[in-house]
Every structure is written in C-alpha cells, then in structure tokens.
Amino acid sequence: MxxxxxxxxxxxxxxxxxxxxxxxxxxxxxxxxxxxxxxxxxxxxxxxxxxxxxxxxxxxxxxxxxxxxxxxxxxxxxxxxxxxxxxxxxxxxxxxxxxxxxxxxxxxxxxxxxxAIPLPESVLVLLERLEEEVERLAKTSPVAAVRAARRMEVAAGRAGYWAARGTRTDLTTTQAAAALGLDERAAVRLLARFGRWSPYS
Structure with a gap:
C-alpha cells in the first residue's frame, strides 16, 4: 500500500x-x-x-x-x-x-x-568470513571485490541448482516455504531461480 x-x-x-x-x-x-x-x-x-x-x-x-x-x-x-x-x-x-x-x-x-531450517555453524562461519574478506578487499581494490562478489553469485547458482531440485522433489511448496521462512509465492520464485525452471510450471 x-x-x-x-x-x-x-x-x-x-x-x-x-x-x-x-x-x-x-x-x-x-x-x-x-x-x-x-x-x-x-x-x-x-x-x-x-x-x-x-x-x-x-x-x-x-x-x-x-x-x-x-x-x-x-x-x-x-x-x-x-x-x-x-x-x-x-x-x-x-x-x-x-x-x-x-x-x-x-x-x-x-x-x-x-x-526456519537451521544452518550448520560451520556454514554460517564460512559465509560470515567470506563476506568480511570481500568487504576488506573492497577497501584496497573495489573492482577485485566486485569480481569476488560475482564469483560468489556463480558459486551460489551452482550450489543452489541441485539443492533447489532436491527440495522440489522432497518437500511440498508449503513445507519448503516454512523451512525457508518465506511465503509460498516467494519460495516458489526462489526455488525456480536456483533450479532454473519457470515459476509458473
């Protein structure tokens, strides 16, 4: 509104x-x-x-x-x-x-x-450290930090592909949304983006 x-x-x-x-x-x-x-x-x-x-x-x-x-x-x-x-x-x-x-x-x-579904502490620590390292890099070489961020996007896309497809197989939309802390529409869009299928399929 x-x-x-x-x-x-x-x-x-x-x-x-x-x-x-x-x-x-x-x-x-x-x-x-x-x-x-x-x-x-x-x-x-x-x-x-x-x-x-x-x-x-x-x-x-x-x-x-x-x-x-x-x-x-x-x-x-x-x-x-x-x-x-x-x-x-x-x-x-x-x-x-x-x-x-x-x-x-x-x-x-x-x-x-x-x-929401909990993440292992080891993953949380790695994500936090990666973000800190990229922020530190941005202070000395912003363009290198941009490249690093882009590599993070690529890595997320690769890691998310099979994860999204496995989630689609294992869980209903309602279950996936609850695990992700999202509403069902947002969960469908997120899984479709990572799994590379149409959210309308």
Whole structure:
C-alpha cells in the first residue's frame, strides 16, 4: 500500500514486510485516508499511522497502534493517550508507541528466523568470513571485490541448482516455504531461480 513506512529484512524480504497498523476506538482496523485536492498527496491512499489524528471528519483518530506483518501476524496493541498527546501531534506524541511496534515486529522476525531450517555453524562461519574478506578487499581494490562478489553469485547458482531440485522433489511448496521462512509465492520464485525452471510450471 502506497503512503506508509514499512520494514523488511534482507533474508525474508516482503514475505515478512512489517508496518505500524492503526486501530480505531471501536477496535476496527483503519482504512486508507485520501487527502483533498489541495494536498500534494491528493488522490493517493495514505496508511501511514501518523496521519490518523482526527484532524477532519474524513480522517479518523487512532486509538491504538500495533505492528502488522504481511504474513498476517499482528502484535499487541499500544494504546494512545490523547490527553497527553494534546496539541503535540500524533507523529511526535505517538512516537514511543510506534517504536514499540517496530520492536514487536523485530521480535516476530526473530521468531521466523528461529523457525526456519537451521544452518550448520560451520556454514554460517564460512559465509560470515567470506563476506568480511570481500568487504576488506573492497577497501584496497573495489573492482577485485566486485569480481569476488560475482564469483560468489556463480558459486551460489551452482550450489543452489541441485539443492533447489532436491527440495522440489522432497518437500511440498508449503513445507519448503516454512523451512525457508518465506511465503509460498516467494519460495516458489526462489526455488525456480536456483533450479532454473519457470515459476509458473
């Protein structure tokens, strides 16, 4: 949805895209806000939590904030005290609650990572050391580091080919997605890219 700040991790991407969700006083989830023609954002839906300040009859006032993830997970509610917010404005007055939402989502992605298939410590150490070595190389010879990164891509493609095909044979799409910490669409695309088949096959 356009018009809101979101969070992602490098590994899980949009499979676990998070944002601050808004709840209204009756407990319902807020819909998008459309600004009038005098606004620079006229015609575009806005769902950024800080716009829900009840400034007009067309803009509802947030009662609570909570972290939301594209995987359908939602965090606990963090209630807003409008008596304390007063004229400060929601962006400033609700900053503490919004920050709490981001921490909640960080905890959620940590759980996703913990639930994904674990990697052997030896592999994790090698990957971390390889990344450090390439970063060190970039300080003295950036172009050599680019070549090294390219070789890493080639190696990943070779290693991933049979791994992807074996995964396709051994696991259902749902099982593979859970093991990878991805949604099913992202898992299909990833396996298809490594296995070199069409994601639509």
């Amino acid at each position: 356009a018009g809101r700040e979101t969070w992602t991790t490098e590994e899980f991407g949009t499979s676990h895209e998070g944002w601050v969700g808004v709840l209204l006083a009756d407990g319902s989830v807020s819909g998008p806000v459309f600004f009038d023609s005098g606004s620079a954002t006229a015609g575009q839906p806005m769902t950024q939590w800080s716009v829900y300040d009840g400034r007009s009859q067309h803009i509802p006032r947030a009662a609570a904030l909570r972290a939301v993830c594209s995987c359908a997970w939602a965090g606990p509610e963090h209630h807003l005290d409008w008596a304390l917010i007063g004229g400060e404005g929601l962006e400033e007055g609700g900053d503490e609650q919004a920050s709490a939402c981001e921490r909640d989502w960080d905890g959620h992605t940590a759980q996703v990572e913990a639930g």
